[in-house]
Amino acid sequence: MRLILITVLISYFFCYAQDSDTDNFAIIQDTSSISSKPEKPAPEISKNKENSIQPNKTIMPKNEYNNYQYGTIAVKTGDPGEKVYINGVYVGCGDTVLSGLSPGLYTIHVEKNSTSEEKNIMLYGGTLQNVELTTIRNTYFIVTNSITQFWSRRLRAYGPSLEIGLQKKFLYYAFNFNWAFFNSLDNGHAFMCGGAGLQLYYTGFNYKDYFSFQPGFCTGFWYFDGYKRIDDTSLQYPYEKYYNEYFFGGPSLRLNAGYKYIFFSSSYSLLIGSTAGHLVTIGIRALF
Numbered sequence: 001m002r003l004i005l006i007t008v009l010i011s012y013f014f015c016y017a018q019d020s021d022t023d024n025f026a027i028i029q030d031t032s033s034i035s036s037k038p039e040k041p042a043p044e045i046s047k048n049k050e051n052s053i054q055p056n057k058t059i060m061p062k063n064e065y066n067n068y069q070y071g072t073i074a075v076k077t078g079d080p081g082e083k084v085y086i087n088g089v090y091v092g093c094g095d096t097v098l099s100g101l102s103p104g105l106y107t108i109h110v111e112k113n114s115t116s117e118e119k120n121i122m123l124y125g126g127t128l129q130n131v132e133l134t135t136i137r138n139t140y141f142i143v144t145n146s147i148t149q150f151w152s153r154r155l156r157a158y159g160p161s162l163e164i165g166l167q168k169k170f171l172y173y174a175f176n177f178n179w180a181f182f183n184s185l186d187n188g189h190a191f192m193c194g195g196a197g198l199q200l201y202y203t204g205f206n207y208k209d210y211f212s213f214q215p216g217f218c219t220g221f222w223y224f225d226g227y228k229r230i231d232d233t234s235l236q237y238p239y240e241k242y243y244n245e246y247f248f249g250g251p252s253l254r255l256n257a258g259y260k261y262i263f264f265s266s267s268y269s270l271l272i273g274s275t276a277g278h279l280v281t282i283g284i285r286a287l288f
Contacts, residue, residue, distance in 0.1 A: 053086055053087050053089050053091075053098070053101060053106075054087070054102065054104075055087070055101070055102055055103065055104020055105050055106055055123070056087060056104065056105045056106065056107060056120075069102070069125055070099065070100045070101055070102060070103075070125060070126075071099075071101050071102075071103055071123040071124055071125050071126060071127050071128070071129065072097065072098065072099040072100075072101065072127070072128045072129070073086065073097070073098050073101060073106065073108070073121070073123060073128075073129050073131060074095075074096075074097045074098075074128060074129070074130050074131065075095065075096045075097075075098075075108060075110070075131045075133060076095050076130065076131065076132045076133075077094050077095060077096075077110055077133060077134050078134030078135070078136040079094070079112060079134060079135070079136060080093060080094035080095075081093060081094070081112055082094060082110050082111065082112045082134060082135055083110065083111050083112065084096045084108070084109070084110055085108075085109040085110075085111070086098065086106055086107070086108060086109075087106055087107055088107075088109070101123055102125075103123055103124050103125040104122075104123060105120060105121070105122055105123075106120070106121055106122075106123055107119075107120050108120075108121060108131050108133055110133045110134060110135055111135060112135045113135075115135040116135060117133050117134065117135050118133075119131060119133050138168060138169045139166070139167065139168050139169075140166070140167040140287045140288065141165075141166060141287070141288040142163075142164070142165045142166065142167055142172070142174070142285055142286070142287055142288070143162075143163070143164055143165075143285065143286050143288070144161075144162075144163040144164075144165070144174075144265055144281075144283055144284070144285035144286075145160070145161070145162060145163075145283050145284060145285075146160070146161040146162075146163065146265070146267075146281035146282055146283025146284075147159075147160060147161070147281070147282055147283060148160065148161040148178045148180070148279065148280070148281050149279075149280045149281075150178070150180070150193065150222075150224070150277060150278065150279050150280075151277070151278050152224070152245055152275050152276065152277040152278070153275055153276070154243055154245070155193070155224050155226065155243075155245060155277075157180035157193040157224065158180060159178065159179050159180035159193070159194075160178075160179065161176060161177065161178045161179075161281050161283065162176070162177050163175070163176040163177075163199075163281075163285075165199070167287070170202055170203045171200070171201070171202060171203075172199075172200070172201040172202075172203065172214060172216070172254075173198075173199070173200060174198070174199040174200075174201070175196070175197075175198055175199075176196065176197055176198075176199055176218070176220075177194075177195075177196045178194055178195055178196070178222070178279070178281075179193065179194035180193035180194060193224045194222070194223070194224075195220060195221055195222025195223060195247070196220050196221070196222075197218050197219055197220020197221065197222070197249055198218065198219055198220060199216060199217070199218040199252060200216050200217055200218075201214035201215065201216030201252070201254055202214060202215060202216060209260075210257065210258070210259060211255075211256065211257045212255075212256045212257075213253075213254075213255060214253070214254040214255075214256070215251075215252075215253055215254075216251075216252045216253070216254065217249070217250070217251055217252060218249045218250065218252045218269050218271075219248065219249035220248070220249055221246065221247070221248060222246065222247040222248075222271060222273070222277070222279075223244070223245070223246045223247075224244065224245045224246070225242065225243060225244035225245070226242070226243055226244075244274075245273065245274050245275055245277065246273050246274050247271035247272060247273030247274070247277045248271075248272060248273050249269075249271060249272065250269060250270040250271050250272040251269070251270055252267060252268065252269040252270070253267065253268050253269075254266070254267040255267075256285065258285075260287075261286060261287040261288070262284065262285075262286060262287075263284070263285045263286075263287070264283075264284060264285075265281075265282075265283055265284065265285045266280075266281065266282045266283075267279075267280070267281045268280050
């Protein structure tokens with residue numbers, strides 16, 4: 001009898017312990033009451049930051065593309081350091097692509113240092129809108145004042161030079177006028193030295209707008225004439241021999257170095273005509 005009673009008590013205790021363990025295991029696995037979100041949002045913009053940017057003005061459902069819920073904006077800048085904003089929200093630097101944007105009117109703003117550019121675009125659902133926007137100016141009006149040295153087989157000439165040009169992206173168009181105050185022709189003198197021409201340069205290399213290398217070509221007309229005093233012992237008096245040289249242009253090369261709107265500029269041109277001539281300018285150029 002005692003043996004039966006002890007067996008019943010042991011069985012009851014084992015069953016109770018097993019039920020208690022099961023209940024504890026169920027409580028541990030029940031995580032429905034634990035929130036998966038932090039109490040305060042993180043300061044970083046979430047991965048779905050595109051969807052948080054709302055258009056300035058929504059599109060009325062009159063376009064077939066509006067059946068799509070979202071569109072994409074791809075911003076292409078001219079400098080990787082330019083900051084990009086869409087509707088006042090900073091989205092990155094340099095080239096930026098944002099998807100998941102609701103159809104509507106958006107304002108694209110690009111800035112660097114104290115310079116900024118802005119453009120409004122209309123985005124339709126299911127489309128990709130490409131936007132090119134940069135703070136880098138593509139067009140400049142340029143004035144260059146230089147000291148010119150010209151020489152050929154007989155002639156040497158020195159004087160000022162004035163150049164007026166237009167820089168548009170990678171191409172530079174210019175009109176150049178040269179004249180000379182001091183000239184020499186071996187032991188003689190040059191009467192008239194000067195000319196004018198058109199120049200075309202291509203910016204083959206540009207380092208952060210501080211230094212640029214521009215190969216190009218010049219065409220125009222340059223004319224030089226003068227005389228040389230000839231002392232002939234067989235004659236009772238010396239005589240003068242006259243020369244004239246003319247040129248039509250040739251290949252040219254320009255180097256520029258400076259900051260923002262003031263640059264040191266030097267150019268070399270090989271002039272081809274009645275003979276070979278060389279034209280070198282060294283001066284200061286101002287960008288407007």
